[in-house]
Amino acid sequence: MFWQINSPPAGSDQFATRQIEEVLYEYDGPRIFTCRIGGLLQLWYECAEDLASGAKRYLIVPTDVRTIEKLKTGYKTVHDALSQAWLWAVDFDSSEEVIGCWVLQGLVEVPQGSKPLPHVPLWPELEPLISYRLIGSGLSEGTVPASVVARAMERPTAALKRLLELVLNSGGTSQGGRPDEAFRKAYDLPAQRMAFNSFEVAFALPSAEQLQLNDGSESLYQSSAQLLLEGIQWLSDPEAHPEPSVQLLEVLKELAPPAHGSVLAAEIRGRLVPNQSVVRLSREDRSAVSRAINARKEALRRLEQVIGRIGEFDSDHFTLTLREVASLTGEVRCAFTEEQYDDLFEAFNKRVQVVGRMNSRNLFEIIAIEPLADALTVNPTAPAQLPNGDSSAE
């Protein structure tokens, strides 16, 4: 009926009259709940069910109020709570009579399909925004180097910061320079849980109080997840997907394992990763990302000349948009310095020739400006060219 237990039977008197104190997860009846027996709190987890006979098997461990609170806040998973030196396995028939009771030497004696996955929180809304696991030989409790702990803490938030910048910049809102407080809070995530498997840190969605971004942080994270998906898809099949921007490549590089040291691979999961999936990044992935970044930066280093009309001027963010660019159908978004402000402002809505290079934010960084007289319009035989032949700066 259920999986075979080889331990000798144990006394089951205490389970004969169970009284549920609190239901923690319900689906066609309580599946995870607490009972108080003899004044002591127990956590009950339904690990098997026989639909034909109506019999059920539970894993039962002693627990306390603090542990249950941690389950409800996502600081502990159900797997964490069940991970004790020993536990009971108790079978009940359809009339809730005990028909078997054993003591198991920990969750290791429970087959995979009869226990929760280690990272799964009690409720779906407690799922971390991102969980980052570093995998390598010798990474176990008591032997994790400080550098690995630091990497696990820093890299996911650094990657998220880059993702959020990418999302905000694509919406036309630059976050260049020192991030303001609201933006910082969007990526300075609360560490929700740490686990030694190999070494994993789960970061929760910041609380509503912490987030103060006006444009709806939920959609900001969803957009970030979509961008990350594009990067992951490219990594898994570079032939079938377009190469991501340098910024997105930098995100992947933040998350990839280092080229040397004890960490051999990194796994990411959580709300930022679509479809409840787990993405594993290897050292080969890191190499692929580095090669792509280097190739793109080589192209970015080349000086280019662009001629067009200044059609949009953002005095707050020191950016402008060149329109009617010779030989290009799109526009070129440019960044300029405070020293260039007056010259460019005076040339607003006029044609200019600028020299510069693309920066890592996909903006054409202006180095030199030359206003063009009306008579000196663009020579169509000398078209402007963007790195990689892109037709747009977007």
Added chain:
Amino acid sequence: MGFPTTFPPDCPLQTAIDCDGDVYMLFKEAVATPEQCQSQAERGRAASASGDGICTRHGLSVFPDLRSCQHQRDLIPHLGKHVGVARLTNKHGKVAQTPSGRNPKHMTLWTYEEVARHTLFSIVEGA
């Protein structure tokens, strides 16, 4: 189109609305079968119900989104490792949000008598 005569009075619940969209459910087997699509009542587990439970046990427990269903699969694997989706219209029956205990996304689907529930579902994960 009508609901089975075995349904109790005032069932589906008053909050139920015509089906219009996707619902998700776990399956133990890689193909949706009639046995896996039985309601609690059809499994003989309606007798002890009270309140709205008298009616919800005549329906099928489903989720409105893939993520909640995947979460359940990972939390209680014995409930099934295959995720099935049904794309429903008003021809299939009614559905209501029935958050139960601590399962806020839980929904109940009541299908019309002539609807073969297992034919509505296709396995989208774990097939």
